[in-house]
Amino acid sequence: MRLADCEKIQNQDDYKLYPYELRRLDKDDLPQIMALQAKVISGMDRNDYCVPLSEDEHLKILDGCGESVGVFIEERLVALCGILFPGESENNMAYELNFSPEKLHSVAQLEISLVHPGFQGNDLQQKMAGLLVERAKNNQHCRYLFTTVSPYNYPSLQTVTALGLFIAKVCKKYFEWDRYVVYRDFQKPIELDTANAIAVSNTALEEQQALLDSGYLGFSLLKGEDDIKVLFARKNKEGA
Numbered sequence: 001m002r003l004a005d006c007e008k009i010q011n012q013d014d015y016k017l018y019p020y021e022l023r024r025l026d027k028d029d030l031p032q033i034m035a036l037q038a039k040v041i042s043g044m045d046r047n048d049y050c051v052p053l054s055e056d057e058h059l060k061i062l063d064g065c066g067e068s069v070g071v072f073i074e075e076r077l078v079a080l081c082g083i084l085f086p087g088e089s090e091n092n093m094a095y096e097l098n099f100s101p102e103k104l105h106s107v108a109q110l111e112i113s114l115v116h117p118g119f120q121g122n123d124l125q126q127k128m129a130g131l132l133v134e135r136a137k138n139n140q141h142c143r144y145l146f147t148t149v150s151p152y153n154y155p156s157l158q159t160v161t162a163l164g165l166f167i168a169k170v171c172k173k174y175f176e177w178d179r180y181v182v183y184r185d186f187q188k189p190i191e192l193d194t195a196n197a198i199a200v201s202n203t204a205l206e207e208q209q210a211l212l213d214s215g216y217l218g219f220s221l222l223k224g225e226d227d228i229k230v231l232f233a234r235k236n237k238e239g240a
């Protein structure tokens with residue numbers, strides 16, 4: 001299913017602009033999905049930014065437990081993003097916030113985003129994730145959106161905060177890697193007192209944890225010359 005024919009994106013190697021197509025992925029795309037994942041993972045500076053999915057995990061998303069969208073240039077897959085409806089499976093990220101069993105079924109979670117190194121910097125993650133988030137928001141079975149993100153993965157943090165997800169927890173996940181647990185409630189949007197925000201370095205995880213413990217949530221980023229700051233604010237009373 002074609003979702004959009006979009007404007008052009010720039011290749012970082014030859015600086016040319018290429019028209020692209022954004023469409024829903026299906027099982028026939030699996031070989032290209034695995035090839036793109038291998039290419040992106042092998043080109044990463046740090047391996048703790050992204051947990052690759054197995055073929056079975058990608059298939060589960062494509063097969064009805066979620067959906068993936070991809071960006072194609074002349075039929076070549078150059079970017080993808082996937083969302084999963086995890087139900088009560090142990091991978092449900094809402095367990096991290098001690099959600100009750102009945103709430104687990106209304107959770108959708110962004111599982112993976114991959115952009116070919118030659119096409120990074122075109123906001124593709126935000127375009128793809130934004131589309132999936134809009135579709136989840138319009139799904140009557142879905143109330144909560146979750147994902148986990150490395151505190152050091154600036155492009156991903158930028159995307160999730162721009163999409164209205166809040167940092168609710170700092171923890172170790174997967175291979176003892178640092179992760180934020182971020183979420184958004186579509187039904188009862190959280191409102192923060194952003195006029196009284198506190199900026200904390202993205203590496204000061206203990207300071208962040210202390211703020212989270214006293215009722216703050218992380219909501220935005222400030223990128224400086226050589227550091228990244230995360231903005232935290234308390235919930236407004238009516239949004240609490």
Ligand SMILES: CC(C)(COP(=O)(O)OP(=O)(O)OC[C@H]1O[C@@H](n2cnc3c(N)ncnc32)[C@H](O)[C@@H]1OP(=O)(O)O)[C@@H](O)C(=O)NCCC(=O)NCCS
Binds near residue numbers: 049051
């Ligand atoms: C994370 C990822 C999907 C984002 O790619 P993207 O959509 O091209 O990123 P964007 O164009 O939205 O860039 C967002 C910001 O990050 C910056 N950025 C993009 N790629 C970058 C890179 N490789 N290194 C540093 N900064 C980068 C952009 O300049 C932009 O900054 P700004 O908002 O201050 O202008 C891509 O970097 C990637 O595939 N990374 C490896 C896999 C991964 O970490 N996936 C996420 C977890 S599963």
